[in-house]
Amino acid sequence: MSDATRTAPRVIDAAVLPSYAFGHQSLMWWGTVGLMAIEGTVFALAVVIYFYIWTTVSPWPPSVAPPDLRYGTLNTVILLASLYPNWITKRAAEREDLKLVRAGIIASLVFALLFIGVRILEFGALNCFWDTNAYGSAVWLLLGLHTTHLVTDAYDTGVLGVLMFTGPLEGKRYVDVSENSLYWDFVVATWIPIYAVIYLAPRFLPS
Amino acid sequence: MTPPANPALDAIARPRATQAIVAPPRMWSKPGVVGFFTTVDHKRIALRFLVTAFAFFTAGGVLSGLVRHQLSVPDNTFLGPDAYNQIFTMHGTTMMFLFAVPVMQGMALYLVPLMVGTRNIAFPRMNAYAYWIYLAGGVMVYVALLGNVGPDAGWFSYVPLAGPQYGVGKRSDFWAQMITFTEVSALLVATSIITTVFKLRAPGMTLDRVPLFVWAMLVTSFMILFAMPAVMLASTALIMDRLVGTHLFNPAEGGDPLLWQHLFWFFGHPEVYLIFMPALGMISPIVETFSRRPIFGYPAMVLSLIATGFFSFALWVHHMFATEIPELGKSFFTAASMVIAIPTAIQIFCWIATLWMGRLVFKTALLFIFGFFFILVIGGLTGIMVASVPLDLQLHDTQFVVAHLHYVLIGGAVFPLLGAIYYWFPKFTGKMMSERLGHWHFWLMFVGVNLTFFPMHELGLRGMPRRVYTYAAEQGFGPLNFAASVGDITVDIAMLLFLINLVWSLWRGARSGANPWNAGTLEWLAASPPSPSNFTAIPIVGGRAPLWEANGVAGRVEGLVDDPPEVLVTSVLEARPEHRAVFPSPSIWPLISVLATTALFVGSIFTPWAVVWFALPVALALTIWFWPTKAETEQHLALERKP
Numbered sequence: 001m002s003d004a005t006r007t008a009p010r011v012i013d014a015a016v017l018p019s020y021a022f023g024h025q026s027l028m029w030w031g032t033v034g035l036m037a038i039e040g041t042v043f044a045l046a047v048v049i050y051f052y053i054w055t056t057v058s059p060w061p062p063s064v065a066p067p068d069l070r071y072g073t074l075n076t077v078i079l080l081a082s083l084y085p086n087w088i089t090k091r092a093a094e095r096e097d098l099k100l101v102r103a104g105i106i107a108s109l110v111f112a113l114l115f116i117g118v119r120i121l122e123f124g125a126l127n128c129f130w131d132t133n134a135y136g137s138a139v140w141l142l143l144g145l146h147t148t149h150l151v152t153d154a155y156d157t158g159v160l161g162v163l164m165f166t167g168p169l170e171g172k173r174y175v176d177v178s179e180n181s182l183y184w185d186f187v188v189a190t191w192i193p194i195y196a197v198i199y200l201a202p203r204f205l206p207s
Numbered sequence: 208m209t210p211p212a213n214p215a216l217d218a219i220a221r222p223r224a225t226q227a228i229v230a231p232p233r234m235w236s237k238p239g240v241v242g243f244f245t246t247v248d249h250k251r252i253a254l255r256f257l258v259t260a261f262a263f264f265t266a267g268g269v270l271s272g273l274v275r276h277q278l279s280v281p282d283n284t285f286l287g288p289d290a291y292n293q294i295f296t297m298h299g300t301t302m303m304f305l306f307a308v309p310v311m312q313g314m315a316l317y318l319v320p321l322m323v324g325t326r327n328i329a330f331p332r333m334n335a336y337a338y339w340i341y342l343a344g345g346v347m348v349y350v351a352l353l354g355n356v357g358p359d360a361g362w363f364s365y366v367p368l369a370g371p372q373y374g375v376g377k378r379s380d381f382w383a384q385m386i387t388f389t390e391v392s393a394l395l396v397a398t399s400i401i402t403t404v405f406k407l408r409a410p411g412m413t414l415d416r417v418p419l420f421v422w423a424m425l426v427t428s429f430m431i432l433f434a435m436p437a438v439m440l441a442s443t444a445l446i447m448d449r450l451v452g453t454h455l456f457n458p459a460e461g462g463d464p465l466l467w468q469h470l471f472w473f474f475g476h477p478e479v480y481l482i483f484m485p486a487l488g489m490i491s492p493i494v495e496t497f498s499r500r501p502i503f504g505y506p507a508m509v510l511s512l513i514a515t516g517f518f519s520f521a522l523w524v525h526h527m528f529a530t531e532i533p534e535l536g537k538s539f540f541t542a543a544s545m546v547i548a549i550p551t552a553i554q555i556f557c558w559i560a561t562l563w564m565g566r567l568v569f570k571t572a573l574l575f576i577f578g579f580f581f582i583l584v585i586g587g588l589t590g591i592m593v594a595s596v597p598l599d600l601q602l603h604d605t606q607f608v609v610a611h612l613h614y615v616l617i618g619g620a621v622f623p624l625l626g627a628i629y630y631w632f633p634k635f636t637g638k639m640m641s642e643r644l645g646h647w648h649f650w651l652m653f654v655g656v657n658l659t660f661f662p663m664h665e666l667g668l669r670g671m672p673r674r675v676y677t678y679a680a681e682q683g684f685g686p687l688n689f690a691a692s693v694g695d696i697t698v699d700i701a702m703l704l705f706l707i708n709l710v711w712s713l714w715r716g717a718r719s720g721a722n723p724w725n726a727g728t729l730e731w732l733a734a735s736p737p738s739p740s741n742f743t744a745i746p747i748v749g750g751r752a753p754l755w756e757a758n759g760v761a762g763r764v765e766g767l768v769d770d771p772p773e774v775l776v777t778s779v780l781e782a783r784p785e786h787r788a789v790f791p792s793p794s795i796w797p798l799i800s801v802l803a804t805t806a807l808f809v810g811s812i813f814t815p816w817a818v819v820w821f822a823l824p825v826a827l828a829l830t831i832w833f834w835p836t837k838a839e840t841e842q843h844l845a846l847e848r849k850p
Contacts, residue, residue, distance in 0.1 A: 010747055010762030012410055014775050017785040018850040019843070025785050025850075027329050027402055029774065034398035034432065041436040045473075049444070049455065050468065057461040127406075130453050134461035137453035141444065158832055168840035171847050172789075 019041075020172040022094050028179045036186045039149065043190050046145055047197055050138040059207035061128070061135050066202035075118045076195050079188045082111035086188075090181035093174040098169040101177055105161040108184070112154035119147055139198055146194050149179065149187045156180055221579045232740040234772050237793050245793035247331035248739060249320050252338050254635065256313025259338075260306050262269050263345055267301035268569070270703065272695060275659075280691035281680040291676035293378075297352050299362030300510055303478065304389045305345045306640045307620060308431075311485035312396045314627060315424040317538055317635065319400055321730035322418045324409025324748060326740050326774050327768075329402035332397075332791050332832065337395040339502060339801035358382035361477065361674065364445065366456040366467045371449045380449060380812040383442035397428035397435075404428075407774060408782040409729070411748035411761060414439060418728045418751075419502065422509050423488025426516040427481045434477035441470035452814050465530055472523035480519035482616065484512065484588065486623035487554060493623075493630050494558050496726040498565020504557040511550035518547040528599040537596045544594035548587065549653040555580070570724075571645030575626030578653050582618025586611060589664065604674075607667025613660045622634040625652070625705070628807055631708075637735040638716030644708040648818055651701035653673020659696030662687035727752030732760070743768035748782070771842050786850065789843050796832035803828045 023029055054060055089104030123143065127134035160177055163169070235248035246252065273294050277286040286294065320328050328334055351357055358378050360369035364560045369379040404417070404425045417425075445467070447453040454460035456467050495502045502508060524532060524540040558576075567573070589611040593599045602608060625648075632640050640678070671684045678684050722731035731754055733741050744763035746753065754757030767773045777783055803824040810817025 009233045012762065012764045012784055013766045014745060014773070014784065014787050015766030016766050016848075017775075017784055018848045019789065019846055021786045021850045025778075027406055027788060030402040031330060031333075031398060034401060035425055037432045038394055038398075038436055041433050042440055045440050045470065049440075049470075052463065052466050052469070053455070053461060055395060056463050062461055130447075130451065133456040134457065134463075137447070137455045137462070139514075140453070141447075141455070155826060158716070159833070160258065163834070168835055168837045170835075170840050171849055172843070174837070 020175055020202060022175055022178055024173050028175050028181070029182070030113065032179045032183055033180065036183065039186070040190065043142075043194065045194065046138075046142050050197055050201070052144060053138050054201070054205060055132045057133075057135060060205050061202040061207075062133050064136070065127045067122075067127055067139070067199055070200055071122040071125050072117055075115050075122060075174060076191065078111060078115045078118060079191050081109060081184065083188055085111060085205060086181050086184045087123075090178050093177035093181070096171065096174050097168075101174070102161070102164050105157060105164060105177070106161045108157055109154065109161060112150070112157060116150055116154060119143075142194050142198055146187075146191060149190075153180075153184055153187050157184070215248045226559040226826065235331065235793065237336075237741070241795075242793065244798050245335075247327070247791060247793050249328040249331060249334065250635075250737060251333050252331075253313050253317035255338050256309050256316060256341070258309035259342055259345070260313055263305040264310070265702075266349065267306060268699065270298040270301065272699060274298060275692040277676060277694040278678075278688050280689065281678055281682070281685045283677050286676060287288040288676045289359070292674075293334050293352060293357035295674060296358045296382075296804075297348070300348065300385065301345075301356060302387065302616075303362055303482075305341075305348075306594075307482040307616070308389070308393050308478075309341055310624065311427070311620075312393060312400075313422075314489070314624070314631075315400055315420075315427075315485065316396065317405055318631065318730055319421055319424055320407070321634075321733055321737060321741055322358035322421050322728055323404060323407060323412060324729045324732075324742065324746050325407040326404065326742070326745070326772065327790055328399050329407055329479055330399045330799050332794055333395050334399055335794075335795040336801055337392040337399075339798050340388055340394035340804060343801055343805040344385050344392070344747075344808075347388065347805070348381055348385040351378070356381060358385075363471055364442075365471075366445065366448075366464045367753040369445060370456055370464075374449070374639055377812055380446055383446040383449075384808050384812055385436055386442040388805075390439045391804075393431050394435055397431035400424055400428040401432075405779045406776050407810045408777055409745050409748050410764065410775070410777055410784050412777075412781055412782045415506075416748060416751045419491035419505070419508055419512075420485075423484050423491075423512055427484045427488075428510045428558055430477050430481045430484070430519065431515050434474045434481065436474075437470050438474035438478075441467060441474070444470075446811070450811075464499050465527075468527050468530065469523070474522075475526065476523040477519045479615070480515060483619045484515065486579075486627075487512065487515075487551075489623045489627040489630075490558060490579065492726065492728060493572050493576055493626055494561050495569045495752075496630070496724045497570055498562050499568065500561065500565045501727070501755070502557065503560040503564065504553075506749065507553055508557055511553045514550040515547060518543060520552070522547060525594055525599070528596050529603045532838050536595075541594055541596060545591060549590065551587070555584075567814045570629070571640070571642055571649055572630040574646065574649045575622045575629065576651060579618055579626070581653075582614055582622060582656060584618075586614030586616075586618050590615060602667055604672055605667035606663040606671045606673060609673050610660045610663035610667060613663075616654055617660075622652075630724070631730075633714065633719030634730055634735050634737070636713055636716075636732075637719055638712050639723060640712040640716060641708050641720045644704055644711070648701050648704045648708060651697055651704065655694050655697030655699075655701055658697060659691045660694070662691050663693075666691075716803050722754065727755035727759075731752055740769065740772075768846060771839070771846075773846070789844075789846065792839065794832060796828060800825065800832055 029180055085104050087105035091103060092100035092104050126139055129141060130137050130140035157180060160180055236242040236246035273286060277283050277291060316328055316334060356377050358381055360379055364379060364382050367373050404421055444455045448456055454462045456462045456464050487765055491502055521543040522540060524536060525544045528537055593602055593611060629640055629645055666684055666687050719735050721735055732746060744765060746760045747762035749758040749761035750756035764775055767775060767787060773787045774790055776785050776788050778785055803821060807821035807825055809819055810821055
């Protein structure tokens with residue numbers, strides 16, 4: 001660098017920059033990813049609790065039948081299927097296509113109601129209660145934690161949905177929709193290992 | 208180093224009369240009482256964190272004074288065993304959860320946005336929420352203590368002592384919910400700090416120009432993200448065992464008390480380092496400024512911080528050497544505990560090299576750093592002793608461990624923190640602190656801390672256990688305990704001098720100007736105290752110590768609107784400008800959300816249904832908080848440019 005450029009003060013004009021951005025450029029993305037890191041750690045530790053208790057207890061599951069596969073598996077299918085409307089919503093948000101965003105959110109909410117409904121049946125089919133024994137406590141802890149996330153994310157999606165119909169709207173609200181979809185993906189993704197632990201571990205783990 | 212002549216710097220630091228000098232005072236706060244409850248200014252919120260944390264530090268100090276008074280002579284009846292249990296538990300709980308973590312985060316909330324050259328912390332309303340929820344949790348647990356339902360099972364709340372069988376009443380439930388309050392706060396602040404460091408740096412501040420304090424807080428925040436969930440989950444499990452009859456820690460039904468220890472220490476050991484690491488970050492700028500030269504070995508310093516962050520997650524079992532863990536496992540954790548000394552040592556050697564090659568200016572802040580070297584090294588040496596299994600089995604649960612942990616935490620965190628207060632007080636207030644009182648404070652503190660804790664090594668070696676409310680005269684522990692109690696009074700006097708210095712300097716201290724120490728980092732470019740927007744214009748950064756280098760401040764950013772407040776968002780690695788972001792205005796809803804959350808948390812101590820009942824007000828408050836108004840949206844639309 002020459003001496004002349006070294007002393008000449010530069011000026012950046014921020015007014016010409018965009019006033020929002022999607023994906024990892026946006027602050028919301030970092031906030032959401034931070035939340036995912038925290039919640040992901042909580043899930044991982046809840047799984048650790050399950051396996052820790054498994055090491056101290058024999059047979060496994062202790063004196064109860066494993067959870068019925070029916071509702072849990074059905075819900076896995078529903079959750080995986082919900083990724084599609086969720087993806088449509090995210091893509092529509094990034095293109096700022098209001099009509100499609102509205103439709104996508106409504107479709108996502110239908111799925112949300114469906115899997116929360118099936119989740120209630122899942123609790124009834126666990127074949128144990130939280131106070132049956134430590135195994136039951138760990139299973140209820142896992143399913144309870146995941147259900148909390150289903151409910152809060154469904155609520156968030158509902159709030160955003162209402163906003164998309166009533167306004168007031170501006171560009172960065174589409175960023176909110178996009179990041180909410182990212183969080184939805186996370187809630188679905190975490191379900192897969194939790195499903196495996198709750199439903200498959202009691203069947204396949206050596207007791 | 209004298210600041211070089213720099214026209215770009217002049218344009219920002221000393222604006223011409225025609226330029227707008229100060230941003231509108233209402234940028235982040237409304238006036239008056241309403242403003243007090245609704246502000247989203249990172250500086251005001253940070254100072255609240257600091258004042259509140261030091262208030263809890265004082266309360267925790269009073270509790271330790273009661274402990275020292277009780278132990279000063281044998282067979283003392285000043286405190287009974289029950290009161291003693293509550294008091295030592297609350298001392299530890301206060302210092303770890305209500306002081307150490309929040310005070311460090313408070314420093315970061317104030318300094319990080321200034322050091323990276325931006326106008327506010329990311330997610331400012333969330334930070335307001337984080338402060339109020341921290342305050343609510345601290346007040347709750349002290350109300351419980353005053354009502355004789357203070358936690359009494361130690362700051363680590365081991366089961367089965369804290370479980371449903373032995374921990375009767377609501378004492379441990381208050382402890383468990385205090386955890387929820389404070390960890391929610393810490394997690395929110397950590398997320399904000401990470402986002403601020405990655406996305407709000409001034410243009411030109413590439414990652415290899417980030418100040419070391421900011422690096423330290425970045426690593427600390429990541430550690431918080433992965434460590435604190437463990438204690439939140441553990442305390443939730445504890446409250447479930449106590450309230451709804453789960454059996455996670457109940458061996459009769461397949462649970463295991465050791466599971467608690469694993470979960471707690473998976474948080475608890477990183478906790479030590481996430482108290483220590485911000486302090487490491489504070490030492491570097493102080494050493495740099497008062498040796499009048501840039502830090503020696505910047506890349507080694509940064510890598511050491513990151514290495515320490517990783518290693519700190521591989522040590523937790525060394526708190527459990529006295530349990531039935533497999534021997535091979537213990538050897539692994541012994542090795543890991545010794546390995547972590549390496550990155551710490553690298554940093555200490557880099558500081559020594561910096562000091563060695565510098566021209567030292569002996570201000571109070573630097574004295575506290577020298578105090579850190581001395582006390583921390585003793586704590587580190589006893590740490591290496593207790594990291595070995597056979598020695599630990601002998602010393603476990605004795606006063607030796609009390610001595611070790613206080614040397615580490617006071618030497619490693621409190622001394623640098625006090626130095627940091629002397630160093631940054633002029634920035635916070637625009638006033639200088641008294642150096643004379645500061646020197647008295649330092650020397651009394653140094654003598655007092657050593658007098659209090661050094662005898663405990665010997666007491667521990669002779670077999671005096673921790674957590675006992677008294678001892679018999681024939682055991683011969685009396686004289687050394689008396690010395691420790693005299694040391695504690697010395698520390699109290701030192702801290703009283705510190706308080707007097709703070710108040711007096713705020714009232715009568717000399718004006719400091721923007722950069723009283725001729726330091727090199729960006730916070731010293733802002734006025735003291737900084738204006739609401741921090742900088743008259745966001746600087747373009749051209750070096751690691753912008754105020755010390757000829758091209759350090761290479762220009763400025765223009766075109767950011769003040770109302771509604773806009774900030775500049777830049778790229779993660781190279782800090783290239785990406786977009787503007789409109790930040791939220793002041794709001795009462797973070798506070799209202801905290802009130803609703805508090806009702807939920809406190810209610811759930813008594814009935815699980817509180818979670819159901821209060822979910823609705825919490826959801827409602829958060830929704831109104833988020834909901835955009837028409838007027839706001841119109842303002843934003845006027846400034847909108849699509850990506």
